[in-house]
Amino acid sequence: MHTGTETSTGVYLTRLLRSYGVDTVFGIPGVHTIELYRGLAGSGIRHVTPRHEQGAGFMADGYARASGKVGVCFIISGPGMTNITTAMGQAYADSVPMLVISTVNAHGRMGSGEGWLHELPDQRGLIAGVSAFSRTVNRPEELAPALAQAFAVFDGARPRPVHLELPIDVMLAPAPNLTLPERPLRLSRPGPAPDLVAQAAALLSAAQAPVILAGGGAVRATAVQALAEALDAPVVMTTNARGLLPPDHPLGVNLTASMPAPRAMIATADVVLALGTELGPTDYDMYEDGGFAINGTLIRADIDPCQILRGVMPDLGMVGDAGLTAAALLAAIAPRLPGSGAARAAAAQAGRAALPEAMQGDLHLLNMVRDTLPDALIVGDSTQLVYAGNVAFAAATPGSYFNSATGYGTLGYGLPAAIGARLSGDRPVVALSGDGGVQFVLAELASAAEAQVPLILMLHDNKGYGEIKSYMLAQNVPPLGVDLLTPDLAAIATACGWQVARLTALADLPGLLRQGASGTGPMMVIFGEALRAEAVAASRG
Structure with missing residues (x-):
């Protein structure tokens, strides 16, 4: 048992989190996680106690969406992980950065089937479907690289939950020789390939009736409004993209593309630019009538390369952050005079009356x-x-x-x-x-x-x-x-x-x-x- 006279791996973890700028942790202490709490005192990290681990996950989700930071949870093994799985599923579906740090039974006990407290046959297997990755930290030396890889997902890829589990013997193990990085290496989000930007810019510049479809991946893409104005293109915003254009903007379409009027506008567009959107059913076909169609040239830009090739297949695909893509396209096109864009957006919005x-x-x-x-x-x-x-x-x-x-x-x-x-x-x-x-x-x-x-x-x-x-x-x-x-x-x-x-x-x-x-x-x-x-x-x- 740890005596508190030397730095344990659990204490080292809290110091590592602070070096990444983590200021809030949501969790419910348990006998398997108290060593993590030893390091919280005086760390500058605020601890918030929900009444259920699902609540911890939802709190971390809301914190992440509101702040743009990573939502962090401390969770016990077994029932704590089964309780938080639903919240991780919501965060996974909506691309929310969430770091779930849990314990697991010690080496020699985990997955043994002997009935140790909170034992699951395969905790990582349970979590695999609702996380970008789930990893067991088998030695103290593995902790810093595992955390760095988690933040690499949050910073440089499609952000989704990451689960790190510490066997109890590793959490309690001394870590006297492990140093903290002076400034952890943080990755930048990837931008689109310049040759593809040029191709997309040419298609958009030549379009007579372009439309932009903006999803949750574009919610912090500050260049979208200027790009829409330069192209005279209506912007159809999914639920998670609402507010990209202010409520009274003449090019903004806040009516879902599951309704006939926005669909008619999209169907008659000669070029459609889909930015950070899955083109998924709950945004584009919530009534499951199959009436959503893109008949013009489709350009899809997404940080997730697999998503570009799911659902509606594009004519041109660009892998990259939606904000960087919008900014690159804005720099590559010549602004046009206002034309039919506002009228087309108004016609789409008029469907609200029905x-x-x-x-x-x-x-x-x-x-x-x-x-x-x-x-x-x-x-x-x-x-x-x-x-x-x-x-x-x-x-x-x-x-x-x-x-x-x-x-x-x-x-x-x-x-x-x-x-x-x-x-x-x-x-x-x-x-x-x-x-x-x-x-x-x-x-x-x-x-x-x-x-x-x-x-x-x-x-x-x-x-x-x-x-x-x-x-x-x-x-x-x-x-x-x-x-x-x-x-x-x-x-x-x-x-x-x-x-x-x-x-x-x-x-x-x-x-x-x-x-x-x-x-x-x-x-x-x-x-x-x-x-x-x-x-x-x-x-x-």
């Missing part, structure tokens, strides 16, 4: 949140407001609107992800959740209060899984399992130290949002179907 009234009302609510707190991050669960937002919400700034309702599509994401996002900086954070989704993570109400996180949780209480119930009824399926016994959520939140308000009139929303944003602790704002009906009426006006 959305159902309930969705129009939900969008009105989201617009009120954005306009009241224009610098806020809006973090969503899989819930009705978010479904509407993913169809047509125009975010104020890049990266200011994200949720779990695309791709992997988890429930219970909104609250813990919002906690992580709020801990990453000083911007206001508004979480969107339903009573069904929040019941997945009710214990994290205590985590938010304990960490003194001043976030706002807008909670839609419709006593069940309303969206699924509507879908079942539409399919003539008896609505079983969707009407829930919902506890007194206000009482639970109050017991956890939250401020609670009931929103019964739409006019009260801006005041409550400002109150929550200026507070020192978390605030829950509960609303029901009557408030949504009022929002529908307001959206008509």
